[in-house]
Amino acid sequence: MSLEEDTHIIENEDEIHVSLPSPDDSNIHLIDMSEFYGTSDTSTNAKVLLILNQDINLPLPFFAQLWNQAELKVCADGGSTRLLHYSEKHRSELMKSSKYLLHNNNKDDNKVNEFVPDYIVGDLDSISETVRSHFLSLGTKIKQQSTTYAHDLTKSISLINLSLNCPKVDIIGSCDDYDGLLHLETKNLDNVKSPKHATVFVLGAIGGRFDQTISAITYVTKLSAEKPQFQFILLNAEYMEFVLLLKKGRNFVHIKKNELFFDGAIATDRVTSDGTIKLRNIGLLPLVNEVVLSTEGLKWDVKNWNSKVGGNVSSSNLVVGDNGLYVESSDYLFVNIEF
Structure with a gap:
């Protein structure tokens, strides 16, 4: 027609x-x-940056603006490797100008000329020991969740939900490394009467392998229904x-x-x-x-x-x-x- x-x-x-x-x-x-x-x-209302395992090819001013506005930065498994590679790619620019790195939440030393996430979460099969040790030394908290019956996106959202609404809970030490985050979230969030609203910017959900894009779309739809306090905004990497x-x-x-x-x-x-x-x-x-x-x-x-x-x-x-x-x-x- x-x-x-x-x-x-x-x-x-x-x-x-x-x-x-x-x-x-x-x-x-x-x-x-x-x-x-x-x-x-x-x-x-919080702003959260969640980085998935896709190459980051965005201009530095754009990415830095997003990074500096987010109060919580989380990498899903191999997203940490992508983030480190992105910092290395732009190392000279990050060293020349402080405007790109206004703060790293988990690091008081402002001389760290790279993007340092607050958390890395997932089954950790896409992160090398070198990358893991590197971010641990800079203050990043790492939580393994080895279950294959949950997507790294789902694991990350459970961690984000706990971090925003139950700040006193020891996320790293209070649950097992298999699927403990999901159980910890259920146990603690049942007592939260007014969960904090958040805009979650998901970087790397769109682009790359087509099946991974469809998977991200599927899980975001499901999570939006389960957690209406979260507004999901997917970003093409x-x-x-x-x-x-x-x-x-x-x-x-x-x-x-x-x-x-x-x-x-x-x-x-x-x-x-x-x-x-x-x-x-x-x-x-x-x-x-x-x-x-x-x-x-x-x-x-x-x-x-x-x-x-x-x-x-x-x-x-x-x-x-x-x-x-x-x-x-x-x-x-x-x-x-x-x-």
């Missing part, structure tokens, strides 16, 4: 006004992308885009149309020769189930539009809303947005 024939599709101008939702509207799930580069209220998991119902993604992250330091490909800013690409991806979609703030908005893999999918759309976009979906929906 062509665009002209589909009455559920509305073509907009290249900029339209989209009103911000009322802060009192509890029926809207708000995702504020300014959290990526702003200062979060850590008393109510090779391309500057967010991949959000929107919940069933009405969502608002707050991202200003003409705003560049990091003062435009790494977004030069979005600035034309005459100084204008290109529109952000966006895709609405029904990777879980068939959905019915309604949107506001896109170049091609849809109203009560059926979307599924093998049917209609809104890819290569554009963000034109001045304050962001609304997406109402009948089920979980993945959305990728360029920085």
Whole structure:
């Protein structure tokens, strides 16, 4: 069916006004992308960086901004090796400028010119003894969980949940090295009445081997249902885009149309020769189930539009809303947005 024939599709101008939702509207799930580069209220919402086992090929200013905004940094198994290689690749830049490493949470010595995670967790089959000893010497805590019946992503989220909500629990020494984290989480989190909300940036979930990408998408969907206090934002390790998991119902993604992250330091490909800013690409991806979609703030908005893999999918759309976009979906929906 062509665009002209589909009455559920509305073509907009290249900029339209989209009103911000009322802060009192509890029926809207708000995702504020300014959290990526702003200062979060850590008393109510934490920012966490979780690094999976994929090569990190992002520009240093971008990665450093993410690193410095995260109050908790966790590597899932081989993600620690990828992080060390990334530090070695950018060693000269890290030594020349202190702006890239404002702090390492677990190291008082600011002369450490590399990225040092707070935790490494997993079955540890993808980390060498050299890498393990290196990070241990710099204060990183390492927790082995050897069970093959849980994904390293799941193990990492259990550790993150415990670290944020049960800071007095000895995560390293209070449970076994097989599947103890999952049991420790269940035991302690049952008594937490108001678990801390967190935005978890998962680096390396997208890209690399296709089966690993699908696996990450599957586990993030499952974890989002089990832990609604966590907002998962997947990051492509090779391309500057967010991949959000929107919940069933009405969502608002707050991202200003003409705003560049990091003062435009790494977004030069979005600035034309005459100084204008290109529109952000966006895709609405029904990777879980068939959905019915309604949107506001896109170049091609849809109203009560059926979307599924093998049917209609809104890819290569554009963000034109001045304050962001609304997406109402009948089920979980993945959305990728360029920085």
